[in-house]
Amino acid sequence: MNSSLITNIISVLVLAIASYFVFNSFNIALSPAISIALGIIIGGIATVLLTQLKSASTGVETAHVSELSTLYVGNLPYRANEQAVQEHFELHGVVNSVRLMKDRRTGKRKGYGFVEMDAKGADKAIKNLNDSVFQERTLKVRLAKDKTEEE
Structure with missing residues (x-):
């Protein structure tokens, strides 16, 4: 729930x-x-x-829920938090969620994550933020690949 x-x-x-x-x-x-x-x-x-x-x-309309895209964001600074990443991506569209990956054992960030945002904003973010500098690191931004189930 x-x-x-x-x-x-x-x-x-x-x-x-x-x-x-x-x-x-x-x-x-x-x-x-x-x-x-x-x-x-x-x-x-x-x-x-x-x-x-x-x-x-x-101003959020529920009709646009199906128009979400998930972006892979790589080469993130280890000190970056979800709030900072969300604010950076909101310059290009409506951000639904931000998930920064952490090592399960140590709890330290791994330097990559996923940003879920509206499809138009995602296209803008890829165009404008890929290979751009964020907190002294050059970001890699692209559409996330769907998870494939391993058999």
């Missing part, structure tokens, strides 16, 4: 429990099941409204 779904579920449950206590504190004669059900309904409506407001304020 993604974190926004978990947050939404927790919010609905908190509102359900809060409504139970609110109805009981005002001596409104409702059974506990009905007051919790009302809280779930109110929480669900609030969650949907907040989600719509959040997506409207960020």
Whole structure:
């Protein structure tokens, strides 16, 4: 489950429990099941409204989700973090995620990673950032190859 779904579920449950206590504190004669059900309904409506407001304020449309490209970014400086890489790539398009690879044993960065961004921005990023200098290192940027399952 993604974190926004978990947050939404927790919010609905908190509102359900809060409504139970609110109805009981005002001596409104409702059974506990009905007051919790009302809280779930109110929480669900609030969650949907907040989600719509959040997506409207960020300008992100869900129709463009299928138009994402994953870029391989090589020769990254070991000191670079996800935030710095994201900011660097956002100059060329909307970045969905950044994953910098780390050694499992030592936890140190390996010097490469993957940036998922909108397809148009990815094309721009490849054109403008491949062989460009980032934190004193020359980046290698290209479309990532799909993982192939080994048999």
